[in-house]
Amino acid sequence: MDRIANISSQKAVVIFSKSSCCxxxxxxxxxxxxxxxxxxxxLDEDSRGKEMEWALMKLGCSGPTVPAVFIGGKLVGSANTVMTHQLNGSLKKMLKDAGALWL
Structure with a gap:
């Protein structure tokens, strides 16, 4: 979990992914x-990817654990949650608040 926290705080938006996941x-x-x-x-290119996937599940990523999106160091969720935020207009505000967008 410490590794997830460390990586997720490195940039305004962090996506834990698998290269073969559509x-x-x-x-x-x-x-x-x-x-x-x-x-x-x-995660599929990281030697500790399986361990990190378990940690993401413990943080609340259920079903498919990827993509797991962090904005401003906080877990937003998976694709469904991100798309919900996009559709209701709240994703842009989250990105601005985190410093990922300046518009």
Missing amino acids: MCHAIKRLFYDQGVSPLIHE
Whole structure:
């Protein structure tokens, strides 16, 4: 869990992902299209990826544990939660508050 906390605090937006996950790709694209440059941590390319995946589950990422999105060091959630924030307009405010967007 300490490793998750350390990585998730390195940048305004951090996405824990798997390189072969289509929902991960869609969420990354969502942030890139808004002009946000997130830190992407690919769990399937990390020797401790399985351990980190368990830690994400303990933090509340249920179902598919990835993508797990952190904004401002806080867990926002998975793709469904991020898309809900996008659709209701609250994602942009979260990104501005975290310093990921300046518009």
